[in-house]
Amino acid sequence: MKHRGRLQAQGENLEASEAWSQNEPPTKKDGLTMLEKLRKKISKSEAKKREKAFIKAHKYIEQASINGGLRHSLCYI
Amino acid sequence: MKYLFPNFLTSELEYRICKSYWETKIEYLLQKSNIINIEQYLNTKFANGQEQFNGNPIVNFYVKSKNKALRIVQDIPETETVEISAWTNKFKTDDLNTTELVISLELTPESEQITYDFIKKWFINDYSASVMEKYIDFVYESIKSLKTNSLTEEIYA
Numbered sequence: 001m002k003h004r005g006r007l008q009a010q011g012e013n014l015e016a017s018e019a020w021s022q023n024e025p026p027t028k029k030d031g032l033t034m035l036e037k038l039r040k041k042i043s044k045s046e047a048k049k050r051e052k053a054f055i056k057a058h059k060y061i062e063q064a065s066i067n068g069g070l071r072h073s074l075c076y077i
Numbered sequence: 078m079k080y081l082f083p084n085f086l087t088s089e090l091e092y093r094i095c096k097s098y099w100e101t102k103i104e105y106l107l108q109k110s111n112i113i114n115i116e117q118y119l120n121t122k123f124a125n126g127q128e129q130f131n132g133n134p135i136v137n138f139y140v141k142s143k144n145k146a147l148r149i150v151q152d153i154p155e156t157e158t159v160e161i162s163a164w165t166n167k168f169k170t171d172d173l174n175t176t177e178l179v180i181s182l183e184l185t186p187e188s189e190q191i192t193y194d195f196i197k198k199w200f201i202n203d204y205s206a207s208v209m210e211k212y213i214d215f216v217y218e219s220i221k222s223l224k225t226n227s228l229t230e231e232i233y234a
Contacts, residue, residue: 060131067123 007031007038007057009050016041028065035061080154081184085132092130095184099136099149106193107140110201114141118173119148139175140200146177147196154183159220161188163195163213165206176206191216 003026006019018034018041020026026034035057039047047054064070082095107115118139121129135151146168152160160183168177178199182188198204198212 056131060129063129064123067127068125069123071120071122071124 007034009038009042009046009053011046011049014042014046025069028061031061031064032058078154078157079185081186081189083154085135085151085184086130086153089128089130092128092132095151096135102193103136103138103147103196106196107138107200112140112142112200115139116141118146118168118175139173143200143203144175145200146175147199148177148179149192150179150181152181152183154185156183159185159187159191161191161220162217165209178209191220 002021002023004019004021005026006017008015008017016038018038020030020034035054039054042050082091082098085092085095104115107113115138117137119134119137121134121137123129132151132153134148137146137148139146154160161180162182163178163180166177166179168175178195180192180195182192194216195209195213199209204212
């Protein structure tokens with residue numbers, strides 16, 4: 001089974017994402033790396049506006065990893 | 078500012094009560110207008126069954142007869158004004174292709190009332206996504222002018 005998903009930053013005039021499609025589910029390390037890549041994809045000011053959201057996303061990935069991961073690729077943070 | 082369930086993100090019990098509060102009131106509102114067969118369309122649990130408890134969404138509903146959905150995002154109360162925003166969003170997965178109304182708020186009696194108004198317009202009056210967006214903008218403007226008026230009153234007081 002292919003595991004697909006993406007981390008996405010949305011807003012007015014902004015839609016950036018980091019996607020995955022692979023045979024194995026992404027690990028916590030993969031998730032945190034993608035989150036960092038996403039932060040670098042957007043401008044510093046856009047990243048600053050979303051600082052709280054990035055912290056939430058980081059915590060969410062940590063929590064998912066200690067709770068056996070996700071059974072679905074879609075979750076909102 | 079009076080907040081409802083202000084500790085919902087730090088107390089699991091308060092979170093569950095808050096979620097149940099929303100579900101009961103929204104289901105009653107919809108059922109009163111003969112909107113039944115309401116189901117959840119988002120999974121809010123981790124793979125081991127643990128609830129995510131992150132407020133996004135605090136509740137979610139899909140109404141098959143309208144092919145419309147509702148997602149309410151509740152945030153930690155931290156501002157001293159009515160904090161609410163809403164938008165429509167195309168939602169597509171392998172199993173579902175619909176439009177969701179997303180309402181993001183800090184829960185106060187005022188933001189709760191605005192939420193029910195949005196829900197009525199979306200499901201009961203059956204506004205299209207574009208009309209809903211216009212209505213949301215109209216409500217924002219009204220809230221903004223209320224904020225400005227109260228600021229002006231404070232300055233002149």
